[in-house]
Amino acid sequence: MYEGVRSPAVHMPKTLSDLYFAANRFPKAIFWAGGTHIMSRPHYYPDKESPDIIYLEGIPELRRISRTEKYLEIGSMVTFDMLLRVGKQVLSPLLQKSLENTATRIIRRQITFGGSLATPGVRYALPGTLTALQGEVEIKSNLGPRTETQWLEVERLYDKQGQLLLKGNELITRIRISFERETFSSYRVGGSPMKRPEECVFLSMSCTYSQAVVNNFKMAITFPTSLFLVPFEVGMMMNGAVLPLTSQHIERAVESITDEIVNNAAAGVHPIQLERASRFVEASLHELNAQSLSSR
Secondary structure, eight states: OOTTOOOOOEEOOSSHHHHHHHHHHOTTOEEESSOTTGGGSTTOSSOTTOOOEEEOTTOGGGGOEEEOSSEEEEETTOBHHHHHTTOTTTSOHHHHHHHHTSSOHHHHTTOBHHHHHHOTTOOOHHHHHHHHTTOEEEEEESOSTTOEEEEEEGGGGBOTTOOBOOOTTEEEEEEEEESOOOSEEEEEEESOTTTOGGGOEEEEEEEEEETTEEEEEEEEEEETTTEEEOOHHHHHHHTTOBSSOOHHHHHHHHHHHHHHHHHHSTTOOOHHHHHHHHHHHHHHHHHHHHHHHHTO
């Protein structure tokens, strides 16, 4: 039954130096984080051409959670469950809700931040949530003696269709999020990203407001296989807006986002996704209105 099947060689570096050596010696090997997405794919294994694996679990630097004066820094091999155990005092409410609503606790013990961000071909909730929180990622490239390091905004990891823009020689090593808390946030998901990804929608939104004026507005809308949208025009429309928003203001925002979705989604938009996205935007903005009025 398994004649001709190739078992992948597994390389298990214990330090970043070991990782650089393995990455250069085996350039076609794949980086393996939690494996939750890879192992869920049909026909991944056994296979005649299973690629070699560089397993990242054993590198302590990638499993650290640390705090600076301004940022929470998360190693790329930190799992969702590990971060949730840090506690509500440290986590943004939006991030906590996003993590808690991802899969089951057993799977959250395996899903890593780096793996969730760098999964090829599909986007789940985390990239949008980190984008709404204006998170950044540390990217190391050209692994070896001349390793280059840079920090990028999370949204710059993807194009508007959600395709990963990381190169083969680039690795996410850390994620950082500001400790400045949002005044308002909204997280919404419709549909199952695993069973019916073509119908699923994620929305993450955050902003601050002071004296009824909106600032630092950021929204991300994700269709798992066809869209990663950070609506620029709506961001311009919302920053500086006075609360409560008028019904006309909300309608213009919904119309603008609907147009952007139609113009940017890959391979056409499923009607259910378009309907869910527009309803999510409308509901989130009404929720922002309600919170601003109740806090006066």
